[in-house]
Amino acid sequence: MHLLVFILTTFLFCSSGISGGKVLVFPLDGSHWVNMKVLVEELHARGHNVTVIVPSNSWYINKTSPYYNSLIIPMTDGFDEFFFESLLSKLIQIQKEGASLWKIIKMELEISIRFSEFHYHMCRMIIRIFDDTNLMKSFQDSKYDLVLTDPVTGGGMLLAHRLGLPLVYNVRWTLQGEGHFAIAPSPLSYVPFPGAQLTDKMSFIERLRNVFTYLFAMFQVSVVISHNYKIVCQRYFGHDIDIFTLLQGADIWLMRNDFVFEFPRPTMPNVVYMGGFQCKPPKPLPTDLEEFVQSSGEHGVIIMSLGTLFGELPHDITEEIAAAFAQLPQKVIWRHIGKRPASLGNNTLLVKWMPQNDLLGHPKTRVFVAHGGTNGVQEAIYHGVPIVGLPLVFDQPDNLSRMKAKGVAKIVDIATMDRNTFLQAVQEVLHDPSYRMKMQHLSRLHRDQPMKPLDRAMFWIEFVMRHKGAAHLRTESYKMPWYVYHSVDVIAVLFAFVSLVVKKHYRVIHVFFL
Structure with a gap:
């Protein structure tokens, strides 16, 4: 009798785990999809049914996958590889003009114009979805439990409001800038605004700079963002709803950082920190790569990657980097797309793709040359590998300035560097033991927590499913x-x-x- 009860209980428990919820995902392409995909695959592994909205011109998002169902939306313009290649080329050209106020204005203007176009195309996509009666009916009939989205665009929050569904963010950045500034009290006296490249200990002049950076960013948001989404909101929701009200109304904010990376600051009950959730212990390298790594001997290996958005740098810059690498006794693995540099040394291996997490976790890896994207910085922290930073655009300079303030990174200006300055930066991080010691300390802090970040994220997504939202954690102050x-x-x-x-x-x- 007891055995029968045990078997029935086990069966019911297993059944409840298999019959998961239904999640509608409105992602962002490029590097943001890399980390959203981790959540999608984990949701699938836990028995949940996941549907991903995929633009027809998607860059990184596969239209077919064993982990999710695809809902393909016709798109011809917007967020793709050419968008970033042309933007990077233009920004580096402007940076080479030298330090001046006019240079800063030109860079911000270029970014504003490009992102105004990007949000315009996103709004066109939303209108196409909302005006498709059959598609909207299929959303309603599917009875989703929640919408999971990246709030850098307004698509997911608009769709969740239209369908009346709970909303969960996979967030670091939003329409309004860094996630905390959109929801939590952020005193500018000690909370550095991203872009100002400051710490939480500011002089009067730095606090003044922090305030002006914040005010200018809010002006940019009103000019670049608001007018695009205002039309959509008024057309479908009336004049009482605006995009920033919808932004702040999410149930759970899964924040892609933590206080190993972030400076101490106020937060909110529905902000859940999952920094490093995509990180994992290293797997064995492919045989040919492992042989190359082992051939480095006692000198070890340097790996270089500029992430998913910027695979190819201007040719003159790659020549300087290659020439600097050629002078080092270390072996170098460089994720490089484009023409092979003529100055490339025998110690450097060019690859179009690398198992970055596995290489960072390899005991012979000494330095990570990176652009400073959130994913790469978190992986470097997790594995305790110091950084030589080549920030390009967006949050990258600020991410690396935080790592520099913690003593684990050396930053090089990519627009003005030559082989000598780059070589000196790499050698400093290689030979000054404080960089590695401090990064390994950050790694220990990051790992010393009662629950893995990915498990924490899954718990709160499933919490929203179970309770049809998390209104008791959400402040109404935004109203x-x-x-x-x-x-x-x-x-x-x-x-x-x-x-x-x-x-x-x-x-x-x-x-x-x-």
Whole structure:
């Protein structure tokens, strides 16, 4: 009898694990898909049914997969490899003009124009989805439990609101900038705004710079973002709903960093930290790669990758990098797409793809030359490998400035460097033991937690499924007018009251002494 009860209980438990929820994923292409794919595959492994919205011109997102069902949306323009190659080429050209205010203005203007176009195409995609009656009916009939999205675009939050579904973010950046600044109190006196490349210990001049950087970024958001989404919101939701209200109304924010990377700052109950969730112990390398690594002997290996968005640098820069590598006794594995540099040394292996996580976890890896994307920085922290940074654009300079402040990275200006400056930077990180020691300390801090970041992310996604949202964790402060949020009305009334009392007593005192 007891055996029968045990078997039935086990069967029911296993059945409940298999019959998972239904998740609708609205992803962003490129490197953002690399980390979203980790969540998708883990959801599938846990028995959940996942449907991914895939633009027809997708760059990294496969249209067929054993891990998810695809919903292909026709698209001809927007976010692709050419978008980033042309942007990078233009920005490096501007950077080479030298340091000046005009250079900064030109760079920000170029980025603003490109991203205004990007959000315009995203809004066209959303309109196409909303106007497709059959597609919208299929969404309703599918009875999804939640929408999982990357809030760099407004597509996922608009669709979740239209369908009345709980919303979970895979987030570091949003339409409004860095995720914390969109939801949590962020005092500019000690919370550095991304882009300012500051720490949490600022002088007066640095605090002034922090405030101006923040104000300029908010101006950019209003110019680049708002007008594109305003049309969509008014067309489908009326004048009372705007994109930033929808942005702040998500149930759970799965934040792709943690306080090993981030400076201490205020946060919110529905912000869940999963920094390094894509990291894992290294697997054995392919035989040919392992032989190359082992041939490095006691000198070890340097690996270089500029991530998924920027595979190819201008030819003159790659020649300088290759010439610097050729002077080192270490072996180099370089993810490089494009023309083979003429100055390439015998110690350097060019590859179009590399098992980055496995190489970073290899005991012979000494230095990681990287552009400073969030994924790469988190993997370097996880494996304890110091960084030589070549920041290109977006969050990369700020990510690397944080690593520099923690003593684990050396930054090189890619627009002005030559083989000598690059070689000196690599040699400094190789031979100064403090870089590796401090990075290994960060690695120990990152790993010393009661629950793996990926398991934590899965728990909260499934929590939202079980409870149809997480409203009890979500602040309603975003619905307040700015003057109520900052208590300007209360301060004004108190000031008026104090002024009235002072004025009344002043008259009494004045009459008494006269």
